Amino acid sequence: MRRRRLLQLSGVAVTAAVAGCLGNNPPPPRRSNAISDVALGDQSESLTVNVADDPWVMSRYDADTSGSLAEPSSVLAALSPVGLASAQKGGGRGGSGATGRGTGGYTTAPRTGHGYAVYHGGDDDDEWYENHRDEVQRYGAAAGALGFAYLGSNAAFTDDPPGPGPVPWDEKRTEPSDTETFDLSRPGWYRVATKLDGENVNHDFGWAAVDVRVDSQFGQDSYDIEEEWKVSPRI
Amino acid sequence: MTRPSRTKTLALLCVTFVVSFCSFAYEFVYSELLTVMYGGTVTQYVVTIGLYFFSLGVGAALSDDLAGDRPSNFFRTEVYLAVVAPAGFLLVVALNSVRLPQFVPAELVWVVARSPVVAVGFLSGFELPLLTRMVEDEEGDTSELLPAWASNAVDAVHDAVVRLLGVFWHVERSAGERSGLSLVLAMDYVGGLVGAVVYARVLYPRLGLVPTIFVLAFLNGVAALAFLARFSGRWGLFRGERRTLVGRESAALVAACLLVTAACGAAVVEHERVDRSVSAAYLEQDVENDYAPGAMAVTVVGQQTTTYQHVVEYERRWTGSGPNPYFEGETDRCLRLGTAVQLCDSWADTYHSGLVDVPMTRFAHSPETDVLLVGGGDYVAVDHLREYGVDVDHVDIDAEFMAYARNDSFLSSWHDDAHAYDRLNTTAGDGYAYVQETNETYDVVLLDVPGATDDDLLKLYSTEFYGAVRDRLEPDGVVVTWAYDGNAYGDHAKAFSNTVRDAGFTRYAPYWGWEDIDADGDVERVERFYVLAPDRAENTTGAAFDVTRGDDYVRKYGDRYRDVRWRELPRYNGVEVNSIFDPNYDIIVDRQ
Known part of the structure; x- marks a missing residue:
């Protein structure tokens, strides 16, 4: 009887120990609202990108709080995109980033307030932000540039899906207006991203991006949007 | 004690030694294997040893339930260990050699990868209680186990130890006979010590992990067969003698034991090919x-x-x-x-141009410029430095790798015998210790160190290391290092930034190595670099590089380097500094 009790207690102890070893989850994707909408333009042969009126980005950057904005109640429901990293010594081109994009994970991925699937998103993201609200601040940002790039066919993209960060841009608008349009040339994956510079702080927040998969409409030259992913670095 | 009884007891103690040897060594093999596979030496060793001891306890607690036929159950335990230990090893390797579907939760993989540790620990937990009972079941005075001269020597040592114990405890010297438990425990700890030493000094360094697991399984098999030969009523060599310990093993199990032992023995003989x-x-x-x-x-x-x-x-x-x-x-x-x-052929040149040629635009191309290169045992960075005629102190911990690099045809094509550079002073030693101990000061410190993929490298990413490097800089001196991009490795990048800042570096100039590595007509980012400067450093405002002093590479991509500016190194909230004595494991890059 005592042995059984010993085994029970030991089981509880080892379960707790194992749970402790497994409990180190990475932070969730960074939130921002730089790109408010990506949609098909006229004739469904172009992409129309709307840049937010007052872009903001959430960050753990410490600017002595003077440059941060008050956090609105809706901030946890908002969202934003990504860029590409290339650290060769650090592991290929920054990791394959294959987290469902191009591999069937679109329908089950968490969504942003705009309906984008969230790259690296998880069910516990809100909880993380809530638990770390003392560390995270919302900064006003200026959309310094808007980049647009064809990332490849669906098959090619699946072979090498870029992670967060910039990619070699096919087009780059250095002073983007509220709405910009890019012509679609072929089916496949496209990235639109905006460069975020601190508005009241001297800090480069990097890029916020949306990856879009478009496919040809049957028998026509126009396109449909099949997937939209917000691709953000972890906060 | 009769002679047969003495030999049987001695046989049991010898088996105890062997199985304890194996048991301790398994623990280290699995710890190291999991470290290789998942990184984090401290974490893997601590968790493995914790799980192992827990499993030992469970096995020991259940061992009374094996009292029905202890000899046979002990034999079975050894056979199972000889099978489970290498099979578990290969399971962990296989887990990391196949691409698991995304729906498989990481927690499940974690548990499965540790299951061999639990299985081997559980089986090992049976061993000591079974052996103890079998030794106690043998008749006779255990004081007669050894020859008279050996007994006298042991007694003398025993007397001395008891007198020493008497200083601190109330002691009563036990004359003659020792309990089976004390004998088996003593032999267990001796076997464990020998196992640890032989593993650390012979098996792992000379054979490697893969052959070692087969050596240990082979020993388990041999122990099982030796036990069988001495105690089996059906298969043993002493079937005619009167005894209390008689094992009854099936032909199938004996055949399995012979097969497994032979297979492990063959793997040991062919260890290089297997490895x-x-x-x-x-x-x-x-x-x-x-x-x-x-x-x-x-x-x-x-x-x-x-x-x-x-x-x-x-x-x-x-x-x-x-x-x-x-x-x-x-x-x-x-x-x-x-x-x-x-190193890869496709980006080796770009990487070293970024590490060496770009920052060298800040300094005189003469022996007046003193450079410290930490790492870079492949000598490729030295080859680039040679072009500027600067003095180079080079420290790399791995003399064997440097010797390999000097003669390897692949690396030779990149370093062009730079190890013979007459202004090069190479030290085979720990970079961390070197910067702590040297009195030299440098204009440039180049960190060509491996990525932060293992906590063995934590100290090269610590505030203590960067603090020591800062103390070795000239007033206008800088540190140059490659860096993980924050977009892909956010946790590491933030921890690194806070750590370096804590060490006194408040200014930095981030830049990339550029090249069209896939020849598609577009220039791509190849590698991220930081130039770091302490707050007291001179010339850390405005442009970071003087492109006009650059080599062909820098001039080719001059537009991308001309506008690189010094910035304030960012600090992040809620991110701990990585210190040797208070590590922040977020700085370790997770590959899983």
């Missing part, structure tokens, strides 16, 4: 897992183990359906140190 086959299979898949499924095929073309790392040369071949974004041509030859890629 290379298993290692190559794992390493090839490990590299391929860095890419999307089916996108890259990898072939290991050479490997060598030094005291500090495993050196692997391999060729990668693009097999994806789209254009190859990684390199031009059919194949690309690369070199890894452990799990960290060190």
Whole structure:
């Protein structure tokens, strides 16, 4: 009887120990609202990108709080995109980033307030932000540039899906207006991203991006949007 | 004690020694294996040893339920261990050699990867209680186990130890007979000590992990067969003698034991071939897992183990359906140190141009410029430094790898015998210790160190290391290092930034190495670099580089370097500094 009790207690102890070893989850994707909408333009042969009126980005950057904005109640429901990293010594081109994009994970991925699937998103993201609200601040940002790039066919993209960060841009608008349009040339994956510079702080927040998969409409030259992913670095 | 009884007891104690030897060594093999596979030496060793002892306890607690036929159950335990231990080892290797579906939770993989530790610990937990009972079941005075001269020597030592104990405890010297428990425990600890020493000094460094697991399984098999020969009523060599311990083993189990022992013995004899086959299979898949499924095929073309790392040369071949974004041509030859890629033909030149040629635009190209190179045992960075005629102090911990690099044809094509540079002073030693102890000061410190993939490298990413480097800088001196990009490795990048800032570096100039590595007409980012300067440093405002003083590479990409500006190194909230005595494991890059 005592042995059984010993085994029970030991089981509880080892379960707790194992749970402790497994409990180190990475932070969730960074939130921002730089790109408010990506949609098909006229004739469904172009992409129309709307840049937010007052872009903001959430960050753990410490600017002595003077440059941060008050956090609105809706901030946890908002969202934003990504860029590409290339650290060769650090592991290929920054990791394959294959987290469902191009591999069937679109329908089950968490969504942003705009309906984008969230790259690296998880069910516990809100909880993380809530638990770390003392560390995270919302900064006003200026959309310094808007980049647009064809990332490849669906098959090619699946072979090498870029992670967060910039990619070699096919087009780059250095002073983007509220709405910009890019012509679609072929089916496949496209990235639109905006460069975020601190508005009241001297800090480069990097890029916020949306990856879009478009496919040809049957028998026509126009396109449909099949997937939209917000691709953000972890906060 | 009768002679047969004495030999039986001695046989049991010898078996105790062997199984304890194996038991301790298994613990270390699994700890090291999990460290190789998942990184984090401290974490893996602590968790493995914790789980192992827990499992030992469970096995020991259940051992009373095996009292029905202790000899037979002990024999079975050894056979199972000889099978489970290497099978578990290969299971962990296989887990890391196949691409698991995304729906498989990481927690499940974690548990499965540790299941061999639990299984081996559980089985080992049976051993001591069974052996103790069997020794106690033997008749006679255990004081007669040894010859008279040996008994006298043991008694003398015993007397001295008891007198010493008497200083601190109330003691009563027990004359003559020792309990079975004390004998078995003593032999267990002796076996454990020998197992630890032999593993650390012989098995792991000379054979490697893969052959070691087969050596241990072979010993378990031999112990089972020896036990069988001495105590089996059906298969033993002493079937005619009167005894209390009689095992009853089935023919199938004996056959299985012979087969497993022979197989493990063959693996030991052919250990080099087995080691290379298993290692190559794992390493090839490990590299391929860095890419999307089916996108890259990898072939290991050479490997060598030094005291500090495993050196692997391999060729990668693009097999994806789209254009190859990684390199031009059919194949690309690369070199890894452990799990960290060190060099590929496609970007070796760009990387070293970024590390050396770009920051050298800040300094005089003469022997007046003093450079410290930490790492860079492949001598390629030295080859670039040689072009500027500067004095180079070079420190790398791995003398064996440097010797390998000097003679290896692949690396020779990149370093062009730079080890013979007459202004080069190479020290084979720990970079951390070097910067702590040297009195030299430098204009440039280049950190060509491996990635932060293992906590063995924590100290090279610590505030203490960067603080010591800062103290070795001239007033206008800088540190240059490659860096993980914050977009892909956010946790590391933030921890690194806070750590370096804590060490006194408040200014930095981030830049990239650029090249069209896949020859598609677009110039790509190849590697991220930081130039770091302390707050007291001179010339850390405005432009970071003087492109007009650059080499061909810098002039080619001059537009990308001309506007690189010094900035304030950012600090992040809620991110701990990585210190040697208070590590922040977020700085370790998770490869899983």
